[in-house]
Amino acid sequence: MKLRNVICWIIAITAIAGCNGQRRAAEIDRLQKQRQELEGRLKTAKEEQRFLAFIKDIYATDKRYLVLNTRSAKGFLKVGNRVLREFPLLLDGCRKPDIVPAENADAYVLPKGRIQMIAKEEDPAWYKPDWLYEKDMTPLPPVNSPERLIPGPMGAYALFFGGGFVIHGRPADAAPPMVTDHACIVLENDDLRAVYNLLDAGSVAYIR
Amino acid sequence: MRLLRSIGIFTALTALLGQGCFEDPAREALRNEIKGLQQSVDLLESENRSMWRQLQGHAGAEPYLVVDTEANWLYVRRDDEVLLKTIISTGSGKKLEGQGGRKWTFTTPKGVFTILGKEENPIWYKPDWAFVEDNLPVPPPASPKRFVRGMLGKYALCIGGSYKIHGTPYRKLLGQSVSHGCIRVGDEDMERLYELVSEGTTVYIY
Numbered sequence: 518m519k520l521r522n523v524i525c526w527i528i529a530i531t532a533i534a535g536c537n538g539q540r541r542a543a544e545i546d547r548l549q550k551q552r553q554e555l556e557g558r559l560k561t562a563k564e565e566q567r568f569l570a571f572i573k574d575i576y577a578t579d580k581r582y583l584v585l586n587t588r589s590a591k592g593f594l595k596v597g598n599r600v601l602r603e604f605p606l607l608l609d610g611c612r613k614p615d616i617v618p619a620e621n622a623d624a625y626v627l628p629k630g631r632i633q634m635i636a637k638e639e640d641p642a643w644y645k646p647d648w649l650y651e652k653d654m655t656p657l658p659p660v661n662s663p664e665r666l667i668p669g670p671m672g673a674y675a676l677f678f679g680g681g682f683v684i685h686g687r688p689a690d691a692a693p694p695m696v697t698d699h700a701c702i703v704l705e706n707d708d709l710r711a712v713y714n715l716l717d718a719g720s721v722a723y724i725r
Numbered sequence: 726m727r728l729l730r731s732i733g734i735f736t737a738l739t740a741l742l743g744q745g746c747f748e749d750p751a752r753e754a755l756r757n758e759i760k761g762l763q764q765s766v767d768l769l770e771s772e773n774r775s776m777w778r779q780l781q782g783h784a785g786a787e788p789y790l791v792v793d794t795e796a797n798w799l800y801v802r803r804d805d806e807v808l809l810k811t812i813i814s815t816g817s818g819k820k821l822e823g824q825g826g827r828k829w830t831f832t833t834p835k836g837v838f839t840i841l842g843k844e845e846n847p848i849w850y851k852p853d854w855a856f857v858e859d860n861l862p863v864p865p866p867a868s869p870k871r872f873v874r875g876m877l878g879k880y881a882l883c884i885g886g887s888y889k890i891h892g893t894p895y896r897k898l899l900g901q902s903v904s905h906g907c908i909r910v911g912d913e914d915m916e917r918l919y920e921l922v923s924e925g926t927t928v929y930i931y
């Protein structure tokens with residue numbers, strides 16, 4: 518009688534324990550899955566955060582600036598320490614005329630240091646100055662005459678800076694470098710477009 | 726009387742076992758870990774959500790590409806929605822030196838770019854470094870040796886310079902930074918990517 522009782526007890530307890538063991542295993546399984554899912558979400562959120570930090574920098578318009586290194590012929594569009602774009606400077610993209618009148622000589626010296634953008638223009642026209650007409654011995658059109666505005670030689674965009682400095686592109690048909698009347702740096706078309714889109718009047722450039 | 730006692734003990738035992746009175750530390754540790762993870766995830770996700778709100782209108786209603794060169798992921802997104810996420814290979818950062826002091830560094834450029842063109846069955850114009858790397862003489866620019874089929878998969882997207890987003894025969898290397906600067910995408914996802922993207926689509930690379 519007693520033995521039977523003991524056996525009964527053992528069976529009952531084992532059954533309950535076994536049942537619990539199964540439940541425990543199932544729960545651990547569930548918990549592990551939950552952990553896995555959370556780890557995945559954490560990873561995604563971290564990746565997203567990196568992207569958001571990047572894009573926030575990009576859209577911090579007032580914090581973007583240019584660094585133009587004329588010695589290494591490289592330009593950088595930056596936000597803080599982050600380089601958004603690195604591009605070559607085509608320093609010989611413009612041709613200085615053979616004879617420059619003394620009073621215009623200054624206009625060809627690249628400014629150094631900090632300068633600010635005054636305006637930007639799409640499809641800029643080039644305003645041909647008096648002395649270039651004189652040099653070519655061609656009749657001088659009246660001031661503000663549309664004849665003076667020559668479309669094309671500056672490429673698709675121009676960024677005008679203080680001190681007469683201009684960043685612009687090249688004519689589409691890869692014609693020889695334009696004869697210039699200003700200090701300028703020429704960029705490849707896709708670099709120029711990026712710079713044009715990301716900078717505005719007031720943006721700063723550092724030239725060294 | 727004895728029956729009553731048995732029932733009593735039985736109920737007590739069941740209750741004890743069922744209630745987890747013999748709770749094991751492993752399960753407890755797991756629960757704690759989950760709790761901690763949940764908190765981090767909630768915090769990060771809410772931070773991200775508020776960032777997205779700040780960026781509203783900036784990211785754009787048109788699809789755009791995001792390239793994470795650190796984790797080697799490429800996303801096609803529209804606002805905060807992910808339309809495609811795929812594993813890629815980006816620049817290895819390795820350096821190569823050729824004759825006459827010519828130097829190359831194989832990195833994927835970072836910044837904001839635009840899709841400038843789409844190509845089907847692109848032909849790879851083998852640049853000088855590809856010959857230098859294999860210790861071969863560099864042929865003239867128009868040499869037929871320069872034009873190689875099949876290396877860029879079925880589709881390519883140009884982002885400027887000689888950088889492209891293209892398919893690849895080196896499927897097994899996806900996820901690693903092994904390219905010469907181009908962005909390699911698996912062929913199937915490249916096909917979807919090609920359909921989703923048009924000329925003028927913005928590409929953010931970081």
